[in-house]
Every structure is written in C-alpha cells, then in structure tokens.
Amino acid sequence: MKPLKHLLLLVLAAVSLASCSETEEHTVYATPLRTVITGMEYGDSVLVVGHKSPDSDATFSAMAYAALLQRLGINAKARVAGKVICEPRYVLQAAGIPAPPVLTDATGLNVVMTDHSEFAQAVDGMAQANILHVIDHHGTGSVTTAHPLFYYALPLGSTCTIVATMYEELGEQPTAAEARLLLSGLLSDTDSLTSATTTPTDRRLFAQLLAQSGISDIGAYYAEMRRARTSFDGMTDEEILLSDFKEYDIEGLRVGIGSVFASERLGVEELCQRMRAVMDGVRTAKGLDMVFMMLGDRQADVTHVPFCGDGARQVAELAFGASATPDDCIVTRYISSRKAQFLPAITEGISKWKNI
Numbered sequence: 001m002k003p004l005k006h007l008l009l010l011v012l013a014a015v016s017l018a019s020c021s022e023t024e025e026h027t028v029y030a031t032p033l034r035t036v037i038t039g040m041e042y043g044d045s046v047l048v049v050g051h052k053s054p055d056s057d058a059t060f061s062a063m064a065y066a067a068l069l070q071r072l073g074i075n076a077k078a079r080v081a082g083k084v085i086c087e088p089r090y091v092l093q094a095a096g097i098p099a100p101p102v103l104t105d106a107t108g109l110n111v112v113m114t115d116h117s118e119f120a121q122a123v124d125g126m127a128q129a130n131i132l133h134v135i136d137h138h139g140t141g142s143v144t145t146a147h148p149l150f151y152y153a154l155p156l157g158s159t160c161t162i163v164a165t166m167y168e169e170l171g172e173q174p175t176a177a178e179a180r181l182l183l184s185g186l187l188s189d190t191d192s193l194t195s196a197t198t199t200p201t202d203r204r205l206f207a208q209l210l211a212q213s214g215i216s217d218i219g220a221y222y223a224e225m226r227r228a229r230t231s232f233d234g235m236t237d238e239e240i241l242l243s244d245f246k247e248y249d250i251e252g253l254r255v256g257i258g259s260v261f262a263s264e265r266l267g268v269e270e271l272c273q274r275m276r277a278v279m280d281g282v283r284t285a286k287g288l289d290m291v292f293m294m295l296g297d298r299q300a301d302v303t304h305v306p307f308c309g310d311g312a313r314q315v316a317e318l319a320f321g322a323s324a325t326p327d328d329c330i331v332t333r334y335i336s337s338r339k340a341q342f343l344p345a346i347t348e349g350i351s352k353w354k355n356i
C-alpha cells in the first residue's frame with residue numbers, strides 16, 4: 001500500500017473516532033425530546049386540540065398534552081373541536097374537571113393537533129393555522145405544512161398512550177387527575193384493552209396509569225364510561241349519528257364514517273333504522289359523497305353497516321364481501337376498530353369499485 005493511501009486511512013479512522021465520541025456525547029445527553037420541544041417557537045401561546053366530534057381520546061390527549069407542555073414552560077392551553085358530550089362528559093364530571101373551551105376557527109393560531117392528522121376532521125381554518133406539533137396514532141392523513149414541525153406518531157392503541165409515553169420520556173410524573181384522563185382515553189379507544197389495536201405498551205401503561213389515577217374499581221368505572229357512551233338522552237338522531245363521526249378523503253371521494261354502539265336501551269335494529277332515516281340528510285348537508293355507519297352490538301357480536309350515497313352499496317358489498325339488504329344495510333360480524341378494520345375495508349372497497 002502506498003504511504004498516501006496509509007495516510008488517508010489514518011485520517012478516515014481519526015474522523016470516524018471523532019464522530020464516535022461525538023455520538024457518545026449525544027447518547028448521554030439528558031433529554032433530547034425536551035430540548036427539541038422547548039427549542040421551538042410558540043409565540044404568546046399555543047392551543048392543543050383534538051378532532052371534531054371530540055371523543056375521550058381526542059379530548060384527554062389534548063388536555064394532558066397541554067398540561068405536559070406547561071411543565072416544559074410552554075404556554076399551552078387545551079381546546080376541544082366541538083361540544084363535549086356522552087362519554088368524555090361523564091369522565092370530566094366524575095373527575096370534577098371542567099371541559100376545555102370550544103375552538104371553532106384555528107385560522108392564524110399556533111396549534112398542536114392531537115389524535116388526528118386529517119384536515120377534514122380538524123377545526124375549521126386548520127389549513128391556515130400554524131401547526132407546531134401533531135401527536136397521533138392514525139395513518140398519516142391529509143395534513144401538510146410548509147414549515148418543519150414536530151410530528152410524533154406511534155402505532156399505539158390511543159393517543160393518550162402516546163402522551164403517557166412522552167411523560168415517561170420526559171421524566172415527568174402525571175398528577176392523579178392527568179393519569180385519570182389519560183387512562184380514560186386509553187380505555188375508550190381500546191375498548192378496555194380488547195380492540196385489535198391494543199399493544200403491549202398500552203397494557204403496560206394501563207397498569208401504571210391505573211396505579212397513579214387512584215381509581216379503585218376500574219371495572220365499574222369502565223362500565224359507567226360505556227353507559228355514558230351509549231346514553232343519548234335528549235339528543236336528536238342527527239346528533240347521535242354525529243356523536244363519533246369522522247370524514248376522510250379517499251381516492252378523491254369525501255367519505256363520512258360514524259360509529260355508534262347499541263345498548264340494551266337502544267338495540268342495534270332500532271339504531272340502524274333511526275340512523276338510516278337521517279343519514280342521507282347529514283350526507284347532503286356536509287357535502288359528502290358517501291356515508292357509512294358502524295353500529296356495533298358487542299353482546300350479539302354483530303355490526304350493522306347502513307350506507308348512503310351513489311355507489312355506496314357496491315363499495316359496502318366489496319368492502320365486507322356480503323350482500324346488502326334491500327334497505328341499504330350490511331350485517332357483519334362485530335368490528336372493534338374503525339381505524340384498523342373498518343376504514344381499511346372501505347378504502348379497499350372504494351378502490352375495487354373504481355377499478356370495475
């Protein structure tokens with residue numbers, strides 16, 4: 001080997017040694033996540049908000065994440081993208097915590113989005129907002145920004161679980177109230193750790209949050225949550241339909257998917273009938289091409305899927321591999337997750353239908 005080549009190798013070795021020790025320095029760096037988050041520019045304040053039709057996970061991930069950011073010295077405030085009703089309302093009442101104010105227009109504001117990454121599901125004006133963080137456990141949605149942002153997505157059962165992992169990573173202990181909210185979002189989104197989206201991390205943090213929350217009878221507590229979820233006292237059928245409703249852009253189509261659980265008081269047959277009567281009106285009012293409802297009856301192990309809109313019958317039949325009834329409904333075995341099961345089936349149905 002020529003001396004020049006030797007020299008080059010030596011230099012290369014020295015460079016790689018130097019970068020090694022630099023890497024080592026970085027690995028012992030106290031909390032990189034904290035540095036990244038606190039290093040961003042938040043202006044006077046930043047609003048943390050979940051998706052429209054706020055459910056437990058959207059509401060409580062926003063509240064707990066705002067509390068976590070406050071501990072890092074950031075002036076963060078929680079908001080909700082609509083009136084808090086049913087299950088999350090019960091959780092807040094039981095905890096003695098007021099609901100965050102409703103945010104109706106995000107135009108020009110500094111915001112953090114939790115539990116969604118679709119503009120179609122976000123507060124109006126989100127496309128004109130300054131989005132600083134997105135904390136989510138769904139597939140990447142339609143949200144795009146022209147500037148760099150903190151995009152933190154993990155494939156866990158709830159956004160509340162993600163926020164709980166961030167408390168851990170940042171070395172922060174949630175208060176009993178924060179643990180209670182995080183636990184409730186986790187329980188709700190994973191249907192008490194039974195849904196297809198539940199991961200070992202969800203189980204581990206469930207146990208940890210339960211101990212921190214001070215809740216003594218978790219079975220009874222979740223039974224009350226479920227009861228609140230399916231108690232639609234004083235609500236119109238349109239409000240029931242929209243109580244857990246998400247909009248998606250799928251292959252150029254605007255699609256709405258609502259999820260409602262049947263109960264002893266409102267059986268799945270009656271629920272299906274009542275939703276069918278109002279769903280086309282909701283579809284038209286929202287300018288959607290198709291609407292599908294996921295009406296689950298866990299007891300009977302079935303899900304009823306009424307649908308409306310041009311082509312929705314073919315899409316539903318292709319999605320679930322079954323024939324629809326004459327009154328526009330598919331009856332299938334129980335589906336536990338809109339995100340992991342229902343939405344992928346509809347997306348595949350639409351793509352098959354488009355290629356017929």
Ligand SMILES: [Mn+2]
Pocket residue numbers: 057058115137157158159189
């Ligand atoms: Mn969620």
